[in-house]
Amino acid sequence: MKNINNHPYHLVDYSPWPLTGSIGAMTMTSGMVLWFQKSEMYLLMLGMLINLLTMFQWWRDIVREGTFQGKHTNKVVKGLKLGMILFIVSEVFFFISFFWGFFHSSLSPSIEIGMTWPPKGIKTFNPMEVPLMNTMILLCSGISVTWAHHSIMNKNHSQTLQGLIVTVILGILFTMLQAYEYMEASFCISDSVYGSTFYMATGFHGLHVIIGTTFLMVCLLRHMMFHFSNIHHFGFEAAAWYWHFVDVVWIFLYISIYWWGS
Numbered sequence: 001m002k003n004i005n006n007h008p009y010h011l012v013d014y015s016p017w018p019l020t021g022s023i024g025a026m027t028m029t030s031g032m033v034l035w036f037q038k039s040e041m042y043l044l045m046l047g048m049l050i051n052l053l054t055m056f057q058w059w060r061d062i063v064r065e066g067t068f069q070g071k072h073t074n075k076v077v078k079g080l081k082l083g084m085i086l087f088i089v090s091e092v093f094f095f096i097s098f099f100w101g102f103f104h105s106s107l108s109p110s111i112e113i114g115m116t117w118p119p120k121g122i123k124t125f126n127p128m129e130v131p132l133m134n135t136m137i138l139l140c141s142g143i144s145v146t147w148a149h150h151s152i153m154n155k156n157h158s159q160t161l162q163g164l165i166v167t168v169i170l171g172i173l174f175t176m177l178q179a180y181e182y183m184e185a186s187f188c189i190s191d192s193v194y195g196s197t198f199y200m201a202t203g204f205h206g207l208h209v210i211i212g213t214t215f216l217m218v219c220l221l222r223h224m225m226f227h228f229s230n231i232h233h234f235g236f237e238a239a240a241w242y243w244h245f246v247d248v249v250w251i252f253l254y255i256s257i258y259w260w261g262s
Contacts, residue, residue, distance in 0.1 A: 008075035010065070017058040024050030059218060066235065067227045077234050084238045088245050091208075095249050098201040099256065105193045106261055113192050117261070122194050123186040124262035130181050131258040134174055135250065138209075141170035142247040145216070145240050152223075155230045164220040167243070171213035178206045198257060205249055212246050215239040 028047025035044050066072035072080070106117045113119040125131055148163025189199040219236045222228060228236055 008073040010071045010076045021054045102197040119192045127258040135254050137174045138247050138250050141167045212243045
């Protein structure tokens with residue numbers, strides 16, 4: 001007998017993906033410990049594989065529910081928007097902790113680091129070189145993702161496609177330049193509190209750029225398969241919000257750590 005809901009809410013079906021995601025996360029973190037201590041990567045690779053398979057299948061199920069089964073009603077999308085906003089707020093406080101650690105040490109450097117900032121022996125990056133280039137790349141990617149968003153609202157499929165392609169390319173370029181910068185660095189994460197705060201803040205931001213680029217790549221594939229319309233495209237909208245958040249965090253990182261902190 002056909003079940004007809006008399007409410008607009010989405011009562012989710014049983015799913016194995018939260019369980020497999022938890023197992024993957026535990027396996028990956030255990031594998032990181034093994035990698036750090038014994039330089040063995042097999043457990044880390046297994047954990048990453050479990051996580052990637054979980055992400056793919058969980059994302060597939062949500063796309064299926066929202067696009068083909070019609071379960072993402074206006075009421076459900078309103079809840080998803082609120083959830084995304086709260087998630088981004090939690091991410092803001094996550095980065096505030098890194099800025100707090102940085103300013104705590106830089107505004108009042110302790111005697112252990114010579115009462116000077118940056119600590120003696122640390123050769124900082126020139127903020128007018130690769131960091132400035134990365135800033136311009138991220139600012140341009142914010143423009144291109146906004147272009148794509150306005151195009152999708154105006155039913156312009158080709159310009160949305162172009163905007164998303166440009167944004168994804170800029171995200172990948174940013175990650176490549178960040179990796180190049182790390183390889184060229186004269187200090188590492190264990191070089192006093194400067195190395196710790198620098199790599200924790202910029203490293204986690206780089207991880208968020210990779211996540212945001214993946215998010216936008218999925219949106220690009222979905223757009224190519226005509227999953228979005230001008231009134232039903234929250235998956236893309238959430239990716240755009242996340243990308244703007246990543247942009248704003250980088251501006252604060254550039255001003256405080258690269259420019260003022262050097």
